[in-house]
Amino acid sequence: MSYDPKDATHIHPHLHSLVPSEPALRVKALESLLVEKGLLTSEAVDAWVEVYQDEIGPKNGARVVARARIDPDYKQRLLADGAAAIAELGFGGPNVEQLKVVENTDDVHNMVVCTLCSCYPFGILGIQPAWYKLEGYRSRSVRDPRGVLAEFAVTIPDSVRIDVWDSTADLRYMVLPQRPAGTEGMDEDTLVELVTRNSMIGTNRDLKVPGR
Amino acid sequence: MDGIHDMGGKLGFRPIQPTGDEEPTFHSEWEGRMWSMTRAWTRHPSFKGPKFRHTRELEYADIYLERPYLDQWYKANACLFVGVGWATVEEVASGTSNGSKPAGVAAPQTAEDVARVKLNIAKVRTAQPGDSEPRYKLGDRVIARNISPTGHTRLPAYVRGHPGEIVGYHGVQALDDATAHDLNIAEPLYTVRFQLSDLFPERAGCSDRVHLDLWESHLEDGG
Numbered sequence: 444m445s446y447d448p449k450d451a452t453h454i455h456p457h458l459h460s461l462v463p464s465e466p467a468l469r470v471k472a473l474e475s476l477l478v479e480k481g482l483l484t485s486e487a488v489d490a491w492v493e494v495y496q497d498e499i500g501p502k503n504g505a506r507v508v509a510r511a512r513i514d515p516d517y518k519q520r521l522l523a524d525g526a527a528a529i530a531e532l533g534f535g536g537p538n539v540e541q542l543k544v545v546e547n548t549d550d551v552h553n554m555v556v557c558t559l560c561s562c563y564p565f566g567i568l569g570i571q572p573a574w575y576k577l578e579g580y581r582s583r584s585v586r587d588p589r590g591v592l593a594e595f596a597v598t599i600p601d602s603v604r605i606d607v608w609d610s611t612a613d614l615r616y617m618v619l620p621q622r623p624a625g626t627e628g629m630d631e632d633t634l635v636e637l638v639t640r641n642s643m644i645g646t647n648r649d650l651k652v653p654g655r
Numbered sequence: 656m657d658g659i660h661d662m663g664g665k666l667g668f669r670p671i672q673p674t675g676d677e678e679p680t681f682h683s684e685w686e687g688r689m690w691s692m693t694r695a696w697t698r699h700p701s702f703k704g705p706k707f708r709h710t711r712e713l714e715y716a717d718i719y720l721e722r723p724y725l726d727q728w729y730k731a732n733a734c735l736f737v738g739v740g741w742a743t744v745e746e747v748a749s750g751t752s753n754g755s756k757p758a759g760v761a762a763p764q765t766a767e768d769v770a771r772v773k774l775n776i777a778k779v780r781t782a783q784p785g786d787s788e789p790r791y792k793l794g795d796r797v798i799a800r801n802i803s804p805t806g807h808t809r810l811p812a813y814v815r816g817h818p819g820e821i822v823g824y825h826g827v828q829a830l831d832d833a834t835a836h837d838l839n840i841a842e843p844l845y846t847v848r849f850q851l852s853d854l855f856p857e858r859a860g861c862s863d864r865v866h867l868d869l870w871e872s873h874l875e876d877g878g
Contacts, residue, residue: 446701446738448807448835451713454734454744459718461748462733466726467685472750473733474692476742479752482697483763490769491691496680499773526776535774537694541825558663558811560708561724566776570680570690576724578668585813585865586664586855594671605863609663611809612844612868614825640676647675 500569503534504617505638507544507567509631512622522546525617529567536566538615545608546619547648552599553618554592554645556584557610564615568643575644585609595646607645618643623650656709657803657812659716664813664855689725693732695764699739699757705835709807710734780841786827789843789871795821796877797847799869807835810873814865817854818877819847822866830870842871 462469477483507529511518521528525542529535542564545553557563561576574580584591588605592598599605608616620642626634641647662668681687711719711731719727736742741757764772791797801816802808809831823846833840847869851858854865 444740445837446699446706446735447837448706448709448713448738450738451710451731451734454737455714455730457744458730458733458737458747459715461744462730463748466689466723466729467683469726470685470689470692470729473729473747474688475750476746476752477692477696477736480741481756481763482741482760483692483695484765486766487695487764487769488688488691490766491694491773492681492687494769494773495687495690500680501676530776533774535776537777540777540779556663558813559660559809560711566774572674572678573682573724574671574673577671578662578720579671582662582665582668583671586666586851586858588851588863591671595673607863607865609811609865609867611811612825612831612870613828614846614868640678641673646673 495570499536499566501638501640501643502635503529503532503569504564504567504640504643505635506532506631507534507617508619508638508643509634511619512626512634513631518619521619534567538562538613539564539566541614542567542617543608543614544617544619545606547621549621550603552603552605552645552648553616554584554588554605554607555610555616555618556581556607558582558585559609559611562610562615564617567617568640572640572644592646592648595641597646597648599648618645620648620650623652625652625655656712656805656807658712659719660712661812663811686723686725689729693728695769697760697763699735699741701739702735703834705807705831707731707735708831709835710738712807780826780828782826783841786841787843787871789824789827789845791821791824791843791845791871791874793821793824797821797845797874798877799847799849799867800873800875802873804832806832808832808873810869811867813854814847814849814867817849819849819867819874822846822848823868825868828870830872832870832872844868844870845874847874 525544563571799814825844828844830840851863
């Protein structure tokens with residue numbers, strides 16, 4: 444039986460009137476039901492929780508950024524085909540098959556958003572921040588990016604242009620933040636630690652170097 | 656659809672509450688389980704991304720603004736399970752089966768399966784015979800169509816009627832607006848650049864830009 448989203452207009456309120464009052468209770472009820480129906484195992488759910496807590500997260504994006512610092516040829520491949528380049532480092536997962544990496548420069552600062560819902564390159568950055576999914580960021584990043592960045596305590600000089608990327612189709616975006624001064628000679632593992640999650644979304648620009 | 660979800664450029668929402676690297680992956684146990692269920696459960700062929708997104712868009716606007724994000728995923732996915740006949744509303748609400756099981760479905764994913772598939776990357780649509788040639792090339796001026804479909808669309812309201820420039824081409828891809836409604840249509844997909852100064856009056860003189868990925872039927876020829 445195929446599903447027509449038009450049916451949602453009556454299923455939504457019907458569910459709303461009957462489901463348990465707390466999200467935790469409703470989610471638990473759904474899990475129990477789907478296990479009973481043979482559509483789910485709780486061990487698989489447990490396994491995915493661990494995957495997203497331990498393996499698939501922003502540390503993967505940070506590794507990609509650090510590799511691009513050390514290896515200029517890798518950086519060019521990353522900018523040309525993000526999906527292939529992250530696969531070279533063994534990364535993958537949802538929504539990175541059309542990954543476009545956009546590079547910050549002295550003249551350009553990049554920011555990524557999904558105004559229509561919350562599309563995000565999960566395979567390389569993990570789960571979205573809470574603010575990324577909410578109305579304030581989704582509505583204002585395309586209208587007042589500098590005002591949004593000010594809420595993140597980031598000031599972009601007038602001489603720097605901001606390029607916002609609204610993820611309206613299946614392409615997903617990741618920002619390549621600039622390499623901070625004072626990091627010449629650092630090895631890749633050290634460079635990984637400098638990269639913040641927010642710098643790969645675009646709500647952080649200048650990476651901090653400890654001791655400077 | 657001109658619903659509450661199409662919020663790019665709208666004003667009046669609460670200030671952002673920034674978080675950084677201190678933020679936990681999941682804010683609560685139920686969120687982690689809800690997210691993970693969507694990775695783990697058996698999918699009906701009808702469970703396509705655009706259909707899921709449109710189902711969430713059809714939540715009442717006040718609920719859309721009020722309920723936690725993953726709770727909305729719960730609700731939209733519950734609609735899908737009911738909509739394809741795999742569960743009734745009463746079963747979803749109670750968490751207890753009435754004894755029926757969906758017929759002809761594969762065995763559910765195990766923890767071993769997770770280890771095997773966790774890094775899988777989706778296939779990108781390849782060119783098909785009959786695909787149309789792209790109308791636009793890089794540098795072309797276009798205008799985002801001023802349309803208001805009542806169904807699903809990935810053309811946000813904030814660019815409709817405004818001029819842009821083609822800065823990327825990504826081949827012919829399935830049109831989300833159509834996929835959400837079981838129509839099998841694929842069109843050339845472009846990245847289109849808009850100047851904020853063209854979109855919002857208070858950005859006059861600003862050099863900042865926004866880029867959207869739009870399909871050919873979202874666009875018309877520009878000057």
